[in-house]
Amino acid sequence: MVSTDVGVWIAAFFTIVATSYAFRDNIFFRFAEYTFIGAAAGHAIVMGAKNVVLYGWTHIVGGEPSYWIPIILGILIYTRYHPQYYWIYRYPIAFLVGIGVGISIRGAIHADFVKQIAATAKPLIATTPLGTLNNIIVFVGTITALTHFIFTYEGIHRGAAGWIPRIGRWMMLAAFGGAFGNTIMTRFSMYQGRIIFLLRDWLGIIH
Amino acid sequence: MSAWEKLAALPREIVLTIVLIAMIVPAIRPFGLPIMVGKMSKDWYNTVDSLPEGSIVLFDIGFGSGGYPTLGPCAVAALHQMFEKHLKIIIMATALEGSMMYPLIMEKVKPEKNYGAVYGKDYVFLGYIAGAQTAMAAVLGDIHTAVKEDYYGTPIDQIPLLKEVKGPESYDLVAYLTTDGGIAEGWVYQAYSRYKLTVVGGFLSMMTPSLKPYYDAGALKGILDGIKGAADMEYMTHHPGDALRATDILSATQTIVLIFIAIGNISYWGARLSKKEGES
Numbered sequence: 001m002v003s004t005d006v007g008v009w010i011a012a013f014f015t016i017v018a019t020s021y022a023f024r025d026n027i028f029f030r031f032a033e034y035t036f037i038g039a040a041a042g043h044a045i046v047m048g049a050k051n052v053v054l055y056g057w058t059h060i061v062g063g064e065p066s067y068w069i070p071i072i073l074g075i076l077i078y079t080r081y082h083p084q085y086y087w088i089y090r091y092p093i094a095f096l097v098g099i100g101v102g103i104s105i106r107g108a109i110h111a112d113f114v115k116q117i118a119a120t121a122k123p124l125i126a127t128t129p130l131g132t133l134n135n136i137i138v139f140v141g142t143i144t145a146l147t148h149f150i151f152t153y154e155g156i157h158r159g160a161a162g163w164i165p166r167i168g169r170w171m172m173l174a175a176f177g178g179a180f181g182n183t184i185m186t187r188f189s190m191y192q193g194r195i196i197f198l199l200r201d202w203l204g205i206i207h
Numbered sequence: 208m209s210a211w212e213k214l215a216a217l218p219r220e221i222v223l224t225i226v227l228i229a230m231i232v233p234a235i236r237p238f239g240l241p242i243m244v245g246k247m248s249k250d251w252y253n254t255v256d257s258l259p260e261g262s263i264v265l266f267d268i269g270f271g272s273g274g275y276p277t278l279g280p281c282a283v284a285a286l287h288q289m290f291e292k293h294l295k296i297i298i299m300a301t302a303l304e305g306s307m308m309y310p311l312i313m314e315k316v317k318p319e320k321n322y323g324a325v326y327g328k329d330y331v332f333l334g335y336i337a338g339a340q341t342a343m344a345a346v347l348g349d350i351h352t353a354v355k356e357d358y359y360g361t362p363i364d365q366i367p368l369l370k371e372v373k374g375p376e377s378y379d380l381v382a383y384l385t386t387d388g389g390i391a392e393g394w395v396y397q398a399y400s401r402y403k404l405t406v407v408g409g410f411l412s413m414m415t416p417s418l419k420p421y422y423d424a425g426a427l428k429g430i431l432d433g434i435k436g437a438a439d440m441e442y443m444t445h446h447p448g449d450a451l452r453a454t455d456i457l458s459a460t461q462t463i464v465l466i467f468i469a470i471g472n473i474s475y476w477g478a479r480l481s482k483k484e485g486e487s
Contacts, residue, residue, distance in 0.1 A: 022223050023220050043307075047303055051337045055337065104393070106400065107397055107400035111399060111426050115425070178416055182415055183413040184461070184464055185433065188457055189412065189457060191230070192434075193279075194276065195456065196276075199234050
C-alpha cells in the first residue's frame, strides 16, 4: 500500500529527482541539490552553536574561566576576513594544528609504522598454504612497490633490475583495481538503500 | 562509426536503466543466493561474543544519512548482538549527523522491548561530540570532564552506567562505524595504540583496502566491510534485515557491471583491431 506519510513522499520525491541527474541535468535535480546544501548547512550551524554552548559556555558559567581561552582562539579565526589584522588567524590555526598533530602522532607512529613493519616482516611460511601464498604476495608487493618510489637512483628503473619496480607497479595497479571494485560496490550499496525505501516505505510493494 | 565503436559508445541512459532494473527485480523477487560469512565479520562477531555479560562497550556512530544505507544495517545488527549479550553500551557520534541516525537505528533495535534494557543503566547516548581525535582522546581519557550531559540533557553524574566508567581501562571494547577515513584511523590511534583497548571497526567497502592493514596487524580485531559485513552480521545474529535483502541486489548489479566492463573491453579491442586491418 502506498504510504500516506507526507515525510515519506518528500523523501521519495528527493530520491527520484536526485537520481534523475544520472540521466540528464535538470531543474528538479538542482532544486534537490540546493535544498540538501541548505538543510545540511543549517544543521551544521545549529550543531556548531550547540557545541559552543555545551563544551564552552556551560564550563564558563560553571566557574571554569580557562574555557575563555578556546573561545577567544575560536573568535580570532574570523580575523582572516579583516584586511589589516588577517594575520592573527594564524595563531589559532597553529594552535589547532599543534594539538591535532600532538594527539595523533604517537598513535600514528605505533599503528602506521611499528605495527605495519612488524606485520610485514613475519615468516613467509604460514600454517596454511593459502596463508603462505598471502605472506609471499605481501612480502614481494611491499619490497617491489617501495622500489618503485626510489627516485634518487635511476639505475633501479632502467638497469638490469628494472623488473623489480615494474612488478611493484603491477602490484599497485592490482590494488587500485581492488579499490575501484570496492568503490563500485559502495556506491551501489548506498543506492540500493534508496531503492528498498522507494519500493517498501513509499510504494509498499515489498515488505 | 563501426559496430565496435557504436557498442563502446552505448548511451549512459541505457546503461543506467539496465542497472536500475537489475536493482529493482531482485528487490521484489529475491533470488535467495547463499551467504558466505567473511572472516573479518566473523572476527567482529567472535570478539563481541567473547565479552562477559556487563562489559562496557564504547560504540561510535560515525556516519550520516549518506552512509546510513550501508552502515545503518551494520549498526542495527551489531547492537542486536551487544544487547543480546547484555553488554553495557555507551553510544556517541563523531559524525555531525550521527545524532540523527541514532533514533533510526534504535527504532529497529528496540532495546527496551526486545531485551528489557534500561536507558541510563544498560545504554546511554551522548550525542555528537565535536573534535574527531580530540573528542576520542577526551572521551577515552576522562569522560566525566569531556562530557557534561547526555544527548537528552541529563547530567552524566546522574547516569548510573557512566558512574562505572573510571578511565580508559573501564572500556572492554571500542566499536565504531564510520564513513570518514580520519575517524577510522583515529580510533586505532587513540583506543588501540594509546590505551591498548580492543577495537573493532566498520566502514564503507571503498575504505576497506586502505584500512585492512590495521586488521592484518592486529590493531583491529574485526571489520564490518560495508553492506557485505552488515549482511554477515544479520546472518550470524539471526536478525535478517535490509543488508541480507541487499545482497541479491548487489549480486545482480555487480554482474551487470562485470558484463559492461567486458563489453567495453571487447569493443575497445575490436575497434582497434578493425582499425589496424583497415590501415593495412
